[in-house]
Amino acid sequence: MIAGSIYGLCSEAAEVKEALRSFRPDIIAIGISDEDLEALRDKSAVDVYDSYFSQLSKFGEVSIPSPDFMECMNYADMNGVGIKAISLNDDEFSELLCSSVSSLELVARSRRRTKIRSRSAEDFSRGWDSRINRGGFERINRICEQRMVERIRALAESHERILVLLDLPRFDGVTAILSKSS
Secondary structure, three states: OEEEEOOOEOOHHHHHHHHHHHHOOOEEEEOOOHHHHHHHHOOOOOOOOHHHHHHHHHHOOEOOOOHHHHHHHHHHHHHOOEEEEOOOOHHHHHHHHHHHOOHHHHHHHHHOOOOOOOOOHHHHHHHHHHHHOOOHHHHHHHHHHHHHHHHHHHHHOOOOOEEEEEEHHHHHHHHHHHHHHO
């Protein structure tokens, strides 16, 4: 089962909890880095974007760490289920950042106004991602999605019931890759 959720939106936790309860995975794969998974285990904040959360809060309560990811962590702990990070780790991301993003792109991204007009939390999540992740950053996301697919396939070799939880924009890319190769 592959699910997409909106990072930080509290209402997503209930849907994730129900998916975990009904699907009963033998492993959970989350679309975050190893380092972010460790931060979740320590219940510490991960990647706070003030503008993102300020705008997302128009659609409901927001929280860090992301409640949907915390539901996965709690389920894994309570049920003795493994949990794996499937996104790029910090070293992989840094290497790609250096090779894919120019200094000019970094400066432009830091100055980019990110006011997103949207009618739903889903539209906001996708709009934010497309506004922030242009050029080299978009290339990094495509590579990240491909790596996540590779890691999902590797988990499928030894697990029958995998619940994969991805941030909504990565969900779109990962499911597109999986549907092309099926």
